[in-house]
Amino acid sequence: MLETLSRTISIEEAPIAIATLDTNLCFINCSRVWEEAFTASNKDIVGKSFFDIIPNSPQKFRKVLENSFSLKDNIIEEQRHILPDGSSQWYKWNIKPWKQSEDEIGGLIIIHTNITKEKHVKELLIAAENVAKMGGWDLDMITNTIHWSHITKEIHEVPLDYVPSLETGINFYKEGEHRENITKLIHNAVTHGKTWDTELQIVTAKGKELWVRAKGMPEFIDGKCVRLYGIFQDIDKEKKAEIKNAQIKERLDLATEVANIGIWEYNVLNDKLEWNEQMFPLFGVKREEFKYNFESWKATVHPEDLERCLKEFDLALSGIQDFKTQFRIIHPDGSVKHIKANAGLFKDNDGKIIKMVGTNWDITQLVNTQLKLDKSEESFKGSFKSSAVGMALVAKDGSWIDVNDSLCTSLGYSRNELLKLTFQDITHPEDLNDDLEHLQVLLEGRGNSYHLEKRYFHKKGHIIYVVLTVTAVKDIEGNLSHFISQVMDISAKIEAQKKSEEFLELTKNQNNSLLNFAHIVSHNLRSHSSNLSMLSNYLVDEEGESERKEIEAMIIDASESLDETVMHLNEVVQITTEAKEQLQDVNLKTIVKNVEKNISAHLQQKNVECDISIDPSIQVKGIHAYLDSILLNLFTNSIKYSSPNRIPRISIEANKVGKTIILNFKDNGLGINLERHGEKLFGMYKTFHQHEDAKGIGLFITKNQIEAMNGKIEVESAVDQGTLFKITFVAA
């Protein structure tokens, strides 16, 4: 054809890039199109070497050209040429030798096409095919041949030289619905010209089940389907993930439904808010009334929580903190619900937040329970703090966890001081074991509480009497966590009790002395009066003068005795009635020394040795006259009942014991048989010695005087060894 052409029209006119070369690969001539393609200026290229004009021809191309001389047919070569500016172009060369004569090749005819664009499109397609795992197929209905692209073959796991047919192609689809579906779709395409795009499963040549996307289109010519072509894509991973996702979603849906968890998704860009099924009952909103935007959510939130929620929402959107919050909403019926909300952010490739997805659930019950718990804890704390009863939280080891003001007040410690101590530290040692034993029972879980009376020490050292109630507190697992101790201070009560016991004792004593007094009156006074009445009767009847005189003398005796007894009784009555208000501070040594001086003549007469050892600073609460009388009585008793067998010795000493002064008055006299007379020693008109002066009144009065000064007198004695009177006074 070209030969004919060259003869009829000049090659320069050809509308394609065509050139003829001689055997040296130098241009004989070329078309204008060629010139335009390869020469910048209108340079004459005739006679120039091909490789000078097209300098960047790859080496491979040089060989092709050189070999072309030996070829009979034309060859087509596609070559990539790197241009001087670094860009590349795809050229298609159609090369054919031309003959000078029958046997001699005159050179080459070369037709050049720039196929860069086509090549790029094709490359892109292949790349896309590879990237998308997308293959192509093409069925010629006339010849009934089918072409599978490289990828399509890979998907089917068949070798690259595999030749498929329509039938074998269909048989790759999994038996059953998948194969039936594709058959139906192909049929529809062929008969009705319908395209298809479906997802089906195939079984590969290696027996692997795969999900594929099959897309097909028919091509019709004159109402007859001549060709089917389409794409074929491996979507197994995606499909399986999708199926899995669907399962997960189903599970999640079920879970959220059961757990009553609402899920929402807010598209930040278009203000679209999606709610799942659970959200509507949760917020008490009807589906048909919901506007699916941010505003409609805002409308549900409790006004007092709204501002905070919006702030938290903004903070979440700006990425400063997670949206994890809690707020109240108001249902249309006015009821308030507590909602807990968590949300996560979704960002696009540029890191821009596009949506927020979150969960909501109803925690009203939880919050209410918590509130109740808080309230009860608060009220416990309140009552703990303000209770008039001392209260403490005590750890298992006995240390205080907390103590209230009442307890601090009772014990005299500040809160901080008390918290540094344990209850063992301040418990009276005699009461500690009892308390610990009870505590052990609770520690071993054999009881929940106990109750006992015990003593604590006040900070100042005195005893505090309390009623202690200890209750075990258990944690949520039922294990012992700590104790609550209630400490009721009953010191005042105990003190009052002691006082009333003292009063009782006093009353008893007074009662005793009253009885004693009654006895004295009934006996001692009466003995005189009976004597007097007897004697006066005798006097009336008696006629003998001497007898009368005798009786008269006895009447005088009796009346004097009566008088004396009345005086004694008066003295006793005086003591018990007038005493206590007159107590004053008296120096003991001065008194003792004075009395000693007053009876010094008497002492000297009997050669009594006196040893007085009293600290001059000792003062007692007493009545001067009583102390005089008591000491005088003791001195005279000692003198009166001194032993004739030894030099009488009196030793007097005084000691301060606590708040009392104890005066020991000791002699080495006759002593008293205490076993016999002990009970009556201080009774009225009791005498124990055969002594003319013994009247049995001295010790009785002494005892009364001492008791009137809130003191007491005790005696130790052994017959023929001596007597010790131990007198206790109140220290001044």
Place this chain on the structure above:
Amino acid sequence: MGKIESSCIIDDDPIAIYGIKKSMKEIDFCNKIVIYNNGQDAIDGLNSMVEDGMELPSIILLDLNMPIMDGWEFLDDFIKIPNCNTEKVTIYIISSSIDPRDIIKAKNYSLVSNYILKPIKSNDLLKLLSDIGTQ
């Protein structure tokens, strides 16, 4: 109702003793009157009587309130006198005490036959003799 051989008065009050002796003489109560001024003297005296083989006084008039040893103590010690034929002795408490406690206490002593309130009159002694006679 005959007079008794001997009686004993234990009392520290001379006036009371005078009165009793006078009343005894009046009704010729006994042949012999032994007097002690307190319980201790009486115990000592009676003890030596027993030791000497003498017969104890058949009636003892015992005062309660006395120095050294009172009537109660005497009663406690009296039954302890060895070889003493206490059954032949009748003891009467003579006291001026009108304290009911003394009277009740006296009744608790089996040795004590009665409690006679001072002053003792001859009628009291006559009744006493008749009580003994009827025993």
